[in-house]
Amino acid sequence: MTKLDSEPIIKPEDKETKKKKEALFALADRLREAAKEKRKRIREEGFKVVVTGKGGAGKTTVSALLARILARRGYRVLAVDEDPQINLPNALGLPKDVADRIVPLSRNVDYIEEKTGARPGEEWGVFLIVNPDVSDVIERFGVKGPDGVTILVMGTVVQAATGCLCPENALLAAVMDYLVLRKGEVVIMDTQAGLEHFGRAIAKGFKQSVVISEPTHNSMQVAAHAMRLSHELGIPYVHLVLNKVRSEKEVDRALRLAKEFKAPEPTSVVVIPYDPIVLDYEPNVGPLLDMDPKPEIVKAVEHLADLVEKYGNM
């Protein structure tokens, strides 16, 4: 047998990973309990937006532009990267030395161990509850980027090959739940491709979803699914963003496909033209924001920002 033959493709989970997963779940449970109490006392006045869609449709590009545009309008913006690939910091134009300082949220458990010397078991998670202000979580795990956008990265403790990001997502959902936004505060959450992660937990507390799609058959199929899921999850406002559009004909076709795939009627439709200027600077969207004349993509995302503001403040 060759060496390759003898190695399993998916390695069995080691003890350390298992321990971390359990600790993350425990932390998430406690945080959710605390969130329930907090929500009885405080009313949410800010708004949360989840960005989803097929791989490569433009989720990260649009999330980064939207985050920075809203920040320039005076909002306190928390940009959350749920994608284990962690592309959002670069898209936001975070300098390398700052990006290097990011501590993924999933390292929470390590952090607690470092700071408190807590052992695995019952003590896990107490730290957050003793000091259950999530602005503290944001301070510890978030970093400030251009235009004052704060960036929070989920990260992962689980090998991608095992295909499970459950504890990380449970923790992220609990933190989002706990985060009761004040007036003028916004969360923009960029997600990984596909929909597995787009579950009840993650979308909870999100009143708006932005579903990004290229005007193609396969991309619209995923978008239609995401729009349906958004409705099922009780997200009242769903913005369909057709990205990389080259002609009016493509818009017509995409909307026809949406109907064919039985997508519910979106709250709004935003068209972003294919804009080659993006590729001169990608992954960083920063330089696009200061160009004169304004690139088409920036104008279109400003329109999306108008809508997100309107429905967020309703």
Ligand SMILES: Nc1ncnc2c1ncn2[C@@H]1O[C@H](COP(=O)(O)OP(=O)(O)OP(=O)(O)O)[C@@H](O)[C@H]1O
């Ligand atoms: N309107 C546009 N015009 C031209 N290029 C674009 C446009 N929007 C996005 N792109 C480019 O398309 C590529 C994919 O975009 P992006 O990374 O934002 O997609 P994504 O949905 O986040 O992908 P993934 O699923 O891999 O996370 C990037 O190279 C980006 O610069």
Ligand SMILES: [Mg+2]
């Ligand atoms: Mg992305």
